[in-house]
Amino acid sequence: MQASWRSEPGGRVSGTLTVPGDKSVSHRSLMLGGVAEGLTRVQGFLESEDCLATLRALEAMGVGIERQGSGAIVVRGRGLSGLSQPAHSLDMGNAGTAIRLFTGLLCGQRFSSELFGDASLMKRPMERVARPLSDMGAMVHTTDGRPPVTVEGGRLLRGIQHHLEVASAQVKSAILLAGLYAEGETTVLEPAVTRDHTERMLRAFGVRVESSDLRVRLWPGPLTGCDLTVPGDFSSAAFFIVAALLAGEGPVEIRAVGVNPTRTGLLDILRLMGARIEVCNQRRYGDEPVADLHVYPGPLNGIDVPVGLVPLAIDEFPVLFVAAAAARGVTRVTGAAELRVKESDRIGVMAEGLRALGVRAEPSADGMLVEGGDLQGGVIDSHGDHRIAMSFAVAGLVSHQPIQIDDTNNVATSFPGFLDLARTCGFRLAPA
Numbered sequence: 546m547q548a549s550w551r552s553e554p555g556g557r558v559s560g561t562l563t564v565p566g567d568k569s570v571s572h573r574s575l576m577l578g579g580v581a582e583g584l585t586r587v588q589g590f591l592e593s594e595d596c597l598a599t600l601r602a603l604e605a606m607g608v609g610i611e612r613q614g615s616g617a618i619v620v621r622g623r624g625l626s627g628l629s630q631p632a633h634s635l636d637m638g639n640a641g642t643a644i645r646l647f648t649g650l651l652c653g654q655r656f657s658s659e660l661f662g663d664a665s666l667m668k669r670p671m672e673r674v675a676r677p678l679s680d681m682g683a684m685v686h687t688t689d690g691r692p693p694v695t696v697e698g699g700r701l702l703r704g705i706q707h708h709l710e711v712a713s714a715q716v717k718s719a720i721l722l723a724g725l726y727a728e729g730e731t732t733v734l735e736p737a738v739t740r741d742h743t744e745r746m747l748r749a750f751g752v753r754v755e756s757s758d759l760r761v762r763l764w765p766g767p768l769t770g771c772d773l774t775v776p777g778d779f780s781s782a783a784f785f786i787v788a789a790l791l792a793g794e795g796p797v798e799i800r801a802v803g804v805n806p807t808r809t810g811l812l813d814i815l816r817l818m819g820a821r822i823e824v825c826n827q828r829r830y831g832d833e834p835v836a837d838l839h840v841y842p843g844p845l846n847g848i849d850v851p852v853g854l855v856p857l858a859i860d861e862f863p864v865l866f867v868a869a870a871a872a873r874g875v876t877r878v879t880g881a882a883e884l885r886v887k888e889s890d891r892i893g894v895m896a897e898g899l900r901a902l903g904v905r906a907e908p909s910a911d912g913m914l915v916e917g918g919d920l921q922g923g924v925i926d927s928h929g930d931h932r933i934a935m936s937f938a939v940a941g942l943v944s945h946q947p948i949q950i951d952d953t954n955n956v957a958t959s960f961p962g963f964l965d966l967a968r969t970c971g972f973r974l975a976p977a
């Protein structure tokens with residue numbers, strides 16, 4: 546049964562908190578660990594529905610994975626060619642990262658496989674990965690451009706130089722993972738900077754990867770198992786960053802958050818809106834930078850969001866639209882057409898939700914205009930999108946009447962425990 550939440554106005558956010566592990570890094574730790582030689586030990590793994598879909602798929606292909614509790618995982622790698630044919634189609638659930646990256650990884654196997662997912666995943670574009678992989682010599686069949694996807698194994702792959710049409714870390718990563726199995730070097734040229742967790746982690750596993758000026762080059766070679774610690778997910782921290790700005794009782798500290806610069810565009814955008822956020826105690830978990838964030842409550846002003854920051858904040862737009870609705874003046878987002886093909890159409894669904902709360906929100910093909918002002922109460926359909934649900938929970942902190950948020954089960958795909966953590970630090974949020 547689908548759960549609903551009620552977010553009541555008047556909550557004040559305070560304290561020190563930590564958020565669960567990074568979803569992108571967690572998926573990659575299992576996939577690379579699974580095809581590495583030897584053991585990979587992961588700490589801080591995100592035990593969410595999305596990452597568990599990746600875990601189950603690898604188990605179905607013969608990878609031994611031990612869950613030791615509290616995000617500690619041991620992966621017994623089987624080497625690049627050691628995966629075995631799964632007995633059934635692989636269910637990726639709601640996870641776009643899982644289906645895109647597995648499509649690349651499975652191109653290099655000797656067996657064929659089929660990938661599918663939930664109703665949302667079955668609508669997501671897959672030709673963007675199928676096309677470059679076919680150029681490498683792979684056989685990938687989509688269903689009218691979408692899942693289910695079948696990958697025929699046993700093909701010889703060749704390294705290519707590929708210009709990405711959209712700024713997508715998932716497409717880049719799928720090509721790089723196939724490149725591990727290709728003859729010769731693989732090069733991906735990006736139209737804009739996208740998250741680089743795959744490149745960083747491949748290096749940690751001993752693969753030669755060079756990146757500079759929007760160009761990534763990979764040379765095929767074996768992976769050696771390693772120890773990894775997953776940073777807190779910046780995209781999960783984002784809800785508490787905006788909550789603290791809008792309804793902080795004082796500074797809020799969020800500890801051990803990943804601050805890879807390909808992920809932190811939201812900080813730059815919020816600072817342009819007038820936010821004070823300090824990045825303290827910077828350190829590294831392996832190849833990934835981590836810091837404690839200190840967020841000071843204060844008013845925000847509407848801005849024109851610089852297009853160059855869009856890919857660096859791509860998952861944060863739902864909560865950014867809420868910040869814009871609570872800001873003084875108008876915020877304009879352009880160059881963000883990718884939002885239309887995420888877990889939901891995040892432009893359409895956010896516009897519908899904000900309008901239900903009495904906010905002026907004018908969607909366009911690639912963005913939205915939001916006029917800041919008062920938020921009323923209302924009923925929101927999250928369309929099964931985890932980040933939409935959590936964003937409207939934040940909106941409830943500053944709305945005049947309660948907000949009911951429907952279809953919230955998928956919050957467990959990225960942020961199990963969100964409801965409890967939000968309540969602990971001052972949200973007036975409860976199951977409806």
Ligand code: S3P
Nearest residue numbers: 569642712713714715716859860
């Ligand atoms: C992700 C890349 C992004 C992001 C998604 C996770 C990843 O997608 O929106 O939530 O782990 O590589 P795109 O690469 O499609 O932009």
